[in-house]
Amino acid sequence: MTREEFIEDLRNRVRESFAMELETATPNELFVAIGQIVRACYAKSWHNTRQRYLVNKQRQSYYFSIEFLPGRMLKSNLMSLGLLDMVRSTVEELGFEFEEVLNVENDMALGNGGLGRLASCFLDCLASRELPGNGNGIRYDYGLFKQQFVDGYQVELPDAWLKSGNVWEVRRESEAVEVRFGGNVYMQPTKDGKLKPVAENERILRAIPYDTGVVGYHNDTVNTLRLWSVEVPESEEGKYRSIEERRMVEDLTAVLYPDDSNEQGRLTRLSQEYFFVSAGIQSIVRYYKKLKMPISRINEYVAIHINDTHPALCIPEMMRILLDEFDLSWEKSWGLTVSMMSYTNHTIMQEALEKWPLQMVKYHLPRMFQIIEEIDRRFVTNLTGLYPDDLIQRTRIIQGDQIHMANLCIIGSHSTNGVAKLHSDLLKSVVLHDFYVLYPERFNNKTNGITQRRWLQQANEPLANLIDKTIGTSWRKEPTDMERLMNYCEDNEVLVAFEQAKQQNKLALAKYIEKTTNIKVQPNAIFDVQIKRLHAYKRQLLNLMHILKCYFDLKDNPEMDFVPRVWIFGAKAAPSYTYAKAIIKAINEVANLINHDPIINDRMKVVFLENYNVSLAERIIPAADVSEQISLATKEASGTSNMKLMSNGAITVATMDGANVEIRAAVGDENIYTFGLTEEEVYRYYEQGNYSAQAIYDQDPVIQRVLNAFVDGTIPNIQREGQEIFDSLLRYNDEFFLLKDFVPYCQVQAKLSQDYLNREKWQKMSLINTAKSGIFSADYTVQRYADDIWQIAPVDLHKEKRN
Ligand code: HBZ
Structure with missing residues (x-):
């Protein structure tokens, strides 16, 4: 054009x-x-x-995810x-x-955090690598809530993102399908002596797909993200007469659940899960019929990915269609299903492992329940005698009155993967060890990645242009080509240019901060960034404790040398997660205290930016000098902001958790600040049960002063929250070992501050971080999924021409 x-x-x-x-x-x-x-x-x-x-009858993959977070x-x-x-x-x-x-x-924010953003990065990479892969999810009328701070507290406002229309979507009326809930199912004998399920009194809902094109980078591939919205079918209009009844239906796709780990077994959530799974699987099967191939070969053309357990019902739903609609035998249906399905686990946090009350599933999804029961029954029967009974009891799907969705995913798929090496190893050795004994060949690792197109090329044009100038443009298609920057580690001109690019980004962020918060920050201070959901295990509180320590040091000794720093936070807390909200309040009040203290004299600033989302991340990340990745070892499955920040030249302060371990291996010990308990040490504490936060507190006056600040009036305005935080650390023995890691954390921070003064050294570290970040491109991650799990390949255009 x-x-x-x-x-x-x-x-x-x-x-x-x-x-x-x-x-x-x-x-x-x-x-x-x-x-x-x-x-x-x-x-x-x-x-x-x-x-x-x-x-071409192309084999395609379908990424089922209850969240997608594409941003703008x-x-x-x-x-x-x-x-x-x-x-x-x-x-x-x-x-x-x-x-x-x-x-x-408006940001398209149909996701909470890492899991949803990963799904969107993957779609971008599939299209950019010309791979035939699509997304399948829910078109929520309201995305993740908008966050505001009122008197330092988080307040949630609805995100009516569709209010002014959505230019990107296409409503595909003709591809609507019906999804059925409730009613009774009974088995009726057929003429040939078989039993067929017959359903009566079901509620029928209409699922309308809205398709969004996923545009590949500089190629002609445009894949599809299909999101489903609920409607009352015309034939059922009579059944939903009152406004309340209609609203009950429409509620189904109204809002995204704003909790990113701790799901409470709510019926609407279960209904959402079945709704988009059933609609998606039906539309895949309908498409397959167009290929005019026998159903017995569907697994040669279709790969279905289950992104965490939320789409686990893909397994029984596929079984239902093969059994009830195509009359295949159980064995044949099961073989096809297992070979099509694959599953990713994103967290080992116990409270995030989805379980559904058996009665709820039985009542609202009766056919799903029957099929799950039969899968479970056959699983137990087949293993009895081959494996110890207690192992079978621990791995079966139905336990007591609950249905274990992760168990269903592993049993009903051919591949289970974790999202970083450490995480995948923990799945095998601890969390899913029993399953590893049963199916060792199913377990594999796929370390997460990010799309450098959004997180570097688009978000950080000054740096991207500089990389072009230094090593040419090939890295834009082949991110590992950034490694060529290593040739410029000692090139002063290049180092200075990199510093200038960073400075330009910091200036832009400083402007944004002033505009939105009225806080003036110095662009030559260290920009220290922690951006991610607010969770106890991610330990934003540890960061805050270090901030308080710096504050007390300066108060005691106002003349000391202090390298100016701006701490920047971005984080939403689940609305029901009171502890996380207490930490938000505490950070905001500490910010108030420090930002207005004349003795500090601008050497410290604490900035908590409201409403952290993809677009805000795009502003913050290019301006970061320091990336805080300080979760307790074993808790963060991978992390992806660590990769985005590294790519933009920030230096990581890291515990040996998630993908931080691989980042360290990539950049080398000298170019990252690591500290804290290791995986082994954490598990040793668990085994021996001998961790005592109180003992650490009793011995360390600095820790005493920092913790006391939460309850003795030092931090104004946080009585209740301060007490809650104080108690979590002492009365409840500090579940995430903050006190244990505090001293080493402060030590690496002090070292970092000194290193920052050595501009050449710092700039070199920064350059190396960018140079080594190519391996964390999701282009490669997706390619590994494509090769190892989905077996999909780009369309062979030559073959197409020959035909
Ligand atoms: O997935 C995150 C992990 O915490 C993060 O370490 C990882 O990088 C990222 C992408 O793999 N997990 C999530 O965002 N969410 C969940 O794990 C989750 C699990 C169960 C739920 C809801 C969310 O019911």
Whole structure:
């Protein structure tokens, strides 16, 4: 598209859609009009991609996830289509602020955190690698809540992201399917003497798919993210007469559950899970029928991925269709199902392992229940005599009055993976050890990755351009090419240029901070960043304790040498997670205290930015000097902000947890600050039960002063929260070993501050972190899923031509 064509198209669309002239358009109208143009640009490729897959009978993978967190899409789509520079300069020439236009877009925030963002990174990489892979999920009317701070407390506001429409989605009326809930199922004999399930009194809901194109980077691949929305089918209108009854139905896809680990067995959540699973599986089978292949070969064409246990019902739903609709035998159906399904585990936190009350499933999803019962029965029968009874009891799906979804996933799939080496090893050796004994060949590791397109190319243009200038542009398609930056470790000119790029980003963030919080920060201070969900195990509190220690040091000795630092937090807490909310309040009050203390004199600032989301992450990450990855060893399955920050040249302060272990191996000990208990030490404490927070407290006056600050009035305005935090550490013996790790944490922080003064050393470390970050590209992660688990490959265009 030429500049002239673009302007003409823009002019026409503004006229047609808004009955106004381009000159008088506001960023809102421009955003919609440009969005329409972009969609039109990839419409043909989108159609062609689908046709190509169909004609070639391409084996495809379907990534089922209850969360997707793509963020904004205008800039990323423009970049993928190679239109970014032209559109930006044209829009600016026309007298508009391009940034303002981008900021009009609501984040698509249909996810909580790591798991949902990973799903979106993966879709981006599948398309960019020309791999036939699609997403399947829920089109929530309301995404993750908007966070505000009122008097330092988190307040949640609804995220009505669809209010002003969504240019990216296409409603596909003709591909709607029915999903059935409740009723009774009984078995009826057929003429040939078999038993067939017959259902009566079911509630039938309509699932409407909304498709979003996932545009590959500089290629012609556009894959599909299919999100389902619920409606009352016309045939059922009569059954839902009152507004309340209709609302009950519509509630199903109304809101994303805002808790990212601790699900409480709520019926609506279970219904959401079955709804998008059933709709997705039905639409896959319907598509397969178009290929005119026998159902017995469906596993050659379809790979289904279960992203954590939320889509676990894929397994019994696929069984239901094969058994009830295609009349296949149990054995045949089971073989096909297991060979199509694969599962990723994202957490070892016990409270996050999904279990559903048996009665709830039996009553609301009777056919699912029957099938799960039969899977469980056969599992027990087949293993009895071969394995010890207690092992069988620990691994079966139905235990007491609960259904264990992870057990269903492992038993009903051919692959179970963790998301970083350490995590996958822990699954095998501890958390899922019993299953590892049963099915060692099913277990594998797929270390997470991120898409450098969004997190470096798009978010950090100063750095991206500098990398181009230094080593050429090949890294944009082959991220490990960034390794060539290693040749410039000693090149002072390059190091200075990198420093300047970082400085430019810090200035931009400083402006944003001032605009949104009124806090003035010094761009030459260390920008120390911790951005992630608020969770006790992630230990934002440890960070806060160190901040308090620095504060007391300065108060005691105002003349001391102190390397200025700005601590930047971004974190949402689940609305029902009171402890996490207490920590938010405490951080905000400590910020208040320190930011206004004249003795500190701007040498310390604490900034808690509201409403952390993908777009805010894109602002913060390029400006970070330090990346806080300080979870208690064994608790963070992988982490992905660690990879994004590293890629942008931040130096990691890390415990030996999750993917931090692999980051250390990549950059070398000298280019990362590691501290804290190791996996072995943590497990030793568990085994011996001899951890005493009180003993550590009693012996360390610094720790005493820091902890007392929560309850003795030093931090104003936090009576209740301060007590809760204090008690968690002493009365309840510090579940995540903060006190144990506190001293080593402070030691590496002191070292870091000194190193920061040595600009050349620091810049070199920073460059090495970027240079070594290519291996954490999700392009490679997805390729490993494609090769090892899904067995999908790009369309062979040559073969297509020969045909
Ligand atoms: O998944 C995160 C992990 O905490 C993080 O370490 C990892 O990098 C990321 C991507 O693999 N996990 C989540 O975001 N969420 C959950 O693990 C989860 C588990 C059960 C639930 C809800 C969320 O019911």
